Amino acid sequence: MSRTPPEQCEDSRIRPVETSHLADLIRIGEETNLSPWSAQSYLEEMKNPAAIMLRMVNDDNANIGFVVGRVVIAGDTGPRTDAEIYNIAVARNEQRRGCGQTLFEAFRNRCILKQVANIWLEVRESNSPAIKFYEKNGFEKVQSRNHFYNNPREHAILMRLRLLTPH
Numbered sequence: 001m002s003r004t005p006p007e008q009c010e011d012s013r014i015r016p017v018e019t020s021h022l023a024d025l026i027r028i029g030e031e032t033n034l035s036p037w038s039a040q041s042y043l044e045e046m047k048n049p050a051a052i053m054l055r056m057v058n059d060d061n062a063n064i065g066f067v068v069g070r071v072v073i074a075g076d077t078g079p080r081t082d083a084e085i086y087n088i089a090v091a092r093n094e095q096r097r098g099c100g101q102t103l104f105e106a107f108r109n110r111c112i113l114k115q116v117a118n119i120w121l122e123v124r125e126s127n128s129p130a131i132k133f134y135e136k137n138g139f140e141k142v143q144s145r146n147h148f149y150n151n152p153r154e155h156a157i158l159m160r161l162r163l164l165t166p167h
Contacts, residue, residue, distance in 0.1 A: 017053035024063035065090035085121040117164040122156035
């Protein structure tokens with residue numbers, strides 16, 4: 001008996017995060033074992049004009065995933081614009097349908113519009129599915145950050161995606 005493949009996630013389901021969505025972000029973060037953010041942390045990020053905070057909804061307009069990051073000015077040989085992804089997660093019952101990919105692409109596209117040179121992130125070294133996802137999307141491992149995470153204590157891998165080639 002063949003199963004009907006699950007419906008794929010679509011870019012049209014991407015919306016900005018508003019304060020009324022914070023409980024869902026916290027719930028999805030807990031469900032997917034993200035390093036915890038409080039409602040206050042999300043509120044502070046929302047106040048930052050450089051923040052990129054996107055959510056994905058299903059047919060019932062329920063929040064099923066999100067990405068949180070920020071555009072930053074960086075550079076040791078002159079100013080350049082980079083971005084960081086702090087959290088990206090999809091509710092467990094919505095995974096394996098391309099929702100994470102769609103959220104990442106929406107974040108990346110906003111970075112391209114802002115002429116971001118690199119997107120940076122840290123990932124737990126034990127999170128091999130996430131590492132494979134990021135590598136599939138062109139990220140490269142840059143270095144390890146010892147004891148970066150707590151609960152449990154774990155090293156992080158710093159990864160970078162080059163969007164613009166350096167001069």
